Amino acid sequence: MLQHGPLLERLLAGDFICQISDEDAFRHLGNEQTQQEINHYLRPLNRRLVSNDDGSVFYLGYHELTKEAREHLSSQFALTVQSLLPLLEWLQLVQETLGRDSALTAGDTIKLQEFVLRTEDNQSLRQRLNALASDRFFNSQSEQLDSQVKLIFRRLKEHGYLLQPHSERQYYIVTGKIDHLLDVIRFIRDEEQLPVDDTPSQEALL
Amino acid sequence: MAPLDSQLTSNLFSIGAERLALLGKHHKALMQGYLDGQVDETAFSEGALKKLIAARILWRPDEQQPLALRPLVSELIASMVADENRRQINADVAEKLEQIRNRVQAYRDAQYKGDYSVAELQLQRLTEHVHDLSGQFEEAIDSLWHRLNSDFGFVSSLDDKIRENERAQKQLRRLLDGLDLLDFNELIELSEGNNHLRKLLVSQLQNQLSSHHSSLLEVQKRLVQLLAKFRQQQARSMLIANMAAFLRQHPKYQPADYPNRSELPSLFNQAAAIRPQAAIALDKASERAVLAELVRALPRPSSIELPEQHSASFAELLADEEITARQQALKTDVENFYLRVIDQGGKLSALDYLAQQQLSWDSEIWLYQILAEYQALPVEEKQMFAIRREEAPASAVNQLLLIRDIQIALKAS
Numbered sequence: 015m016l017q018h019g020p021l022l023e024r025l026l027a028g029d030f031i032c033q034i035s036d037e038d039a040f041r042h043l044g045n046e047q048t049q050q051e052i053n054h055y056l057r058p059l060n061r062r063l064v065s066n067d068d069g070s071v072f073y074l075g076y077h078e079l080t081k082e083a084r085e086h087l088s089s090q091f092a093l094t095v096q097s098l099l100p101l102l103e104w105l106q107l108v109q110e111t112l113g114r115d116s117a118l119t120a121g122d123t124i125k126l127q128e129f130v131l132r133t134e135d136n137q138s139l140r141q142r143l144n145a146l147a148s149d150r151f152f153n154s155q156s157e158q159l160d161s162q163v164k165l166i167f168r169r170l171k172e173h174g175y176l177l178q179p180h181s182e183r184q185y186y187i188v189t190g191k192i193d194h195l196l197d198v199i200r201f202i203r204d205e206e207q208l209p210v211d212d213t214p215s216q217e218a219l220l
Numbered sequence: 221m222a223p224l225d226s227q228l229t230s231n232l233f234s235i236g237a238e239r240l241a242l243l244g245k246h247h248k249a250l251m252q253g254y255l256d257g258q259v260d261e262t263a264f265s266e267g268a269l270k271k272l273i274a275a276r277i278l279w280r281p282d283e284q285q286p287l288a289l290r291p292l293v294s295e296l297i298a299s300m301v302a303d304e305n306r307r308q309i310n311a312d313v314a315e316k317l318e319q320i321r322n323r324v325q326a327y328r329d330a331q332y333k334g335d336y337s338v339a340e341l342q343l344q345r346l347t348e349h350v351h352d353l354s355g356q357f358e359e360a361i362d363s364l365w366h367r368l369n370s371d372f373g374f375v376s377s378l379d380d381k382i383r384e385n386e387r388a389q390k391q392l393r394r395l396l397d398g399l400d401l402l403d404f405n406e407l408i409e410l411s412e413g414n415n416h417l418r419k420l421l422v423s424q425l426q427n428q429l430s431s432h433h434s435s436l437l438e439v440q441k442r443l444v445q446l447l448a449k450f451r452q453q454q455a456r457s458m459l460i461a462n463m464a465a466f467l468r469q470h471p472k473y474q475p476a477d478y479p480n481r482s483e484l485p486s487l488f489n490q491a492a493a494i495r496p497q498a499a500i501a502l503d504k505a506s507e508r509a510v511l512a513e514l515v516r517a518l519p520r521p522s523s524i525e526l527p528e529q530h531s532a533s534f535a536e537l538l539a540d541e542e543i544t545a546r547q548q549a550l551k552t553d554v555e556n557f558y559l560r561v562i563d564q565g566g567k568l569s570a571l572d573y574l575a576q577q578q579l580s581w582d583s584e585i586w587l588y589q590i591l592a593e594y595q596a597l598p599v600e601e602k603q604m605f606a607i608r609r610e611e612a613p614a615s616a617v618n619q620l621l622l623i624r625d626i627q628i629a630l631k632a633s
Contacts, residue, residue, distance in 0.1 A: 028493035075489030087479035116453035212459035
């Protein structure tokens with residue numbers, strides 16, 4: 015267990031561990047024996063290891079759902095629901111701004127400067143970014159494009175959706191937490207039977 | 221027959237060389253024609269156009285249509301530059317097989333007749349056909365890999381990529397079907413009793429085709445994987461776009477309360493963060509040296525030297541007798557002021573009193589001492605007095621207020 019000290023610390027701090035955010039740790043977590051050991055260690059803390067369905071990301075959940083645990087989960091869920099639209103809009107904005115033909119996935123790299131340059135000359139992208147930056151999830155007070163973009167990316171980094179490999183270099187890598195976000199969206203869609211398609215209609219195929 | 225043959229060959233040679241040279245001579249205009257889909261006729265002289273049409277490099281597909289490159293020339297260019305948008309895959313094996321059978325027959329006939337030069341020529345042609353057959357697969361496989369490795373980057377949208385991938389899979393199935401047409405038992409029969417043929421048709425061709433076969437299977441596997449990835453990406457993009465649209469249309473939308481369900485979906489089971497903290501412990505003697513080192517390494521706060529201030533000079537504690545006496549006098553005068561307030565019962569302005577009594581104190585010092593005396597009173601006595609400051613802003617640019625005067629009144633208890 016000693017070797018997993020730093021990993022445990024990250025997990026306890028609420029980090030999501032995926033192949034991008036910590037390749038070694040992620041590999042260790044794939045091992046069933048390690049999972050059991052970690053769960054055993056976490057038991058007195060009322061924590062356990064949780065992963066999403068396709069096992070691309072690990073994080074800690076409660077072992078027993080006490081009253082306090084439910085309270086925390088409720089308030090966290092409220093925050094998640096609040097953050098859905100700004101995050102989805104950000105995903106769309108990045109895809110359109112960078113002219114990508116598919117949505118961002120874990121491991122994709124975004125260069126901040128490229129994003130700024132492409133937004134600068136496009137009035138409609140500029141307006142959408144402006145609206146997004148002032149959303150309370152990002153809560154930017156600035157009118158400057160550059161600082162708006164920096165704030166948005168910093169907030170996403172704080173929330174674990176982005177990784178900045180070098181603190182002085184402005185490029186970011188999308189982490190596996192984005193998979194978790196999409197799982198959440200898919201779950202809500204299925205549970206609530208929302209009219210939100212993700213398969214092309216027959217017409218689109220033809 | 222031989223001289224005629226050589227004459228034909230030299231004729232072919234000169235025409236072929238001349239026509240190949242035409243390609244080189246007009247390379248830029250022809251390449252532009254390849255890119256545009258039609259040829260700019262003004263770029264050529266009339267004679268050149270005639271020659272190019274005669275050489276079957278250019279043609280007019282229809283009376284009304286502009287001149288264009290012949291399909292075979294376009295194909296040649298597409299293959300040379302690996303332009304996957306235009307590259308053709310030829311999966312026709314049956315025709316090639318037929319030619320191989322015929323050549324083998326012709327070769328055997330010539331040998332039987334003892335016409336060795338003809339047999340040699342037929343063997344030469346046969347070799348070419350065998351190489352063609354193999355080359356046809358090699359070209360197709362090269363094109364498929366090229367498309368795979370570029371992630372179908374030659375088309376821009378995801379939908380196009382999916383369509384291109386499906387097209388490539390169909391081509392691949394035709395190629396595999398073509399390979400199935402090759403019956404090695406038949407080829408072994410064809411080459412029976414002849415070393416040359418056996419080497420060409422059996423060992424060489426079989427080797428090549430079996431390696432093509434495994435390449436094709438590998439490409440097929442990768443194409444299927446890639447298609448699945450494309451479809452997944454497509455589903456993701458659509459989910460994002462449609463969910464965002466839904467949330468925009470329903471700004472008040474609130475999903476059910478999953479965290480309080482009896483069966484909590486694990487997606488929403490994210491525990492609160494615990495951050496392990498540690499502090500210095502002195503219970504291990506062995507660690508003391510390390511801790512001492514740490515303490516020594518702490519950056520010392522550099523003391524900031526403030527310039528000496530002379531303004532509030534009365535606050536300085538000087539044991540000078542004269543000053544002590546003056547302070548005592550000031551204190552007595554202020555006490556008298558408070559006594560007057562008590563005697564008089566109404567409110568009294570500090571500055572009015574100062575002027576009235578013709579005291580020599582500086583007004584600022586006077587007011588300061590009155591405030592100081594008030595603050596020094598015990599709480600019960602403080603409550604006996606109502607203190608009102610007359611303040612005025614120091615300037616228009618900030619919020620600083622200056623005390624002009626103080627009025628002290630005795631409160632009705």
